[in-house]
Every structure is written in structure tokens, then in C-alpha cells.
Amino acid sequence: MKKVLVVLSAICLVGFTSCKEDATKKIDAENVAAAAERDxxxxxxxxxxxxxxxxxxxxxxxxxxxxxxxxxxxxGEAPLVITDVKSSCGCTIPKDWSREPLAPGESGKFTVKFNGKGTNKVTKVVTVTANTKTGRETVKISAFVKPDPNAAQKANLPMAQ
Incomplete structure (x- = not known):
């Protein structure tokens, strides 16, 4: 057992001391500049x-x-990429947003359709997932939904058999 330990120690000693080349000489200045620009x-x-x-x-x-x-x-100063636009419920549907990167200074748009369901004051949130600093931006829609005047008549109609 001692012999195995001595042999492994010798191999490790040789392995660690055999690298005489200076690691700083292997660094490429172009790579350092590219990394600094990327960062x-x-x-x-x-x-x-x-x-x-x-x-x-x-x-x-x-x-x-x-x-x-x-x-x-x-x-901003970087291309904008919208990955998703979702609403807080199924009654509100966002559509027609561009999935292509939007260069700084350019504009885009999306449509939000609300089906008019609900009662009284209704507010819905639409969340835009993008590569902004926060990762999410929100917009809201609201409406005061008046009851359907024909709803009471429809509810009182006899059911067909």
C-alpha cells in the first residue's frame, strides 16, 4: 500500500512541476479585447x-x-426582441406582434382584443416578455361592462325539448 502511495505521489509531483511554460504567454490580446467589448x-x-x-x-x-x-x-441602445405577449385571462387576446429584432429607434405595435365579458369595471393586464432590463413590461386595458338588456329575456325563455 505504501508503494502505491509513493508511486502516485511521484507521478503527481512530476505532473505539477513539468509545466515550465508561463501561462501569461498563452493569453491572446485580441481575445482579451473581444471579451472586454462583449462584457x-x-x-x-x-x-x-x-x-x-x-x-x-x-x-x-x-x-x-x-x-x-x-x-x-x-x-435603448440594443436590439429589442419580444418573445411573448400574454394577457391575464382568456377574454383578452394580444396578437400581431413582431418576433423580429427591433433596432434602436424603430417602432412596433400589437393589437389587444377584449371580448366584452364581465360586469361593471373590468381591468386586464397584458404582459410583454422581452429582452429589456426587467424582462417584462405591462400595459392595461379597462372597460365598464354594462349588462346585456336582453339577458333577462333570454334567461326566461322556455327550453326547447
């Missing part, structure tokens, strides 16, 4: 600026579909 850009994010962050549809009759368009601009 400087890592702290630069796109910034999404909306024309409006809330839209109020006002009073609408129950079941009346409405939609609005949110326009945004990339006011």
Missing part, C-alpha cells in the same frame, strides 16, 4: 417606450368585442 455590451439593454400604458374602452355592452393597438418604440 461592456452585456450591460446595454433595449428600452421599450409605449405610446400609452393603459387604454380605457369606456362603457360597452356585455359581449361587445373591442380592440386597441399599443405602439412601442425601442429607445
Amino acid at each position: 461592456a455590451k452585456a450591460n446595454v439593454f433595449p428600452v421599450m417606450e409605449f405610446d400609452k400604458t393603459e387604454h380605457d374602452f369606456g362603457e360597452i355592452a356585455s359581449g361587445t368585442p373591442v380592440e386597441t393597438v399599443f405602439t412601442y418604440k425601442n429607445v
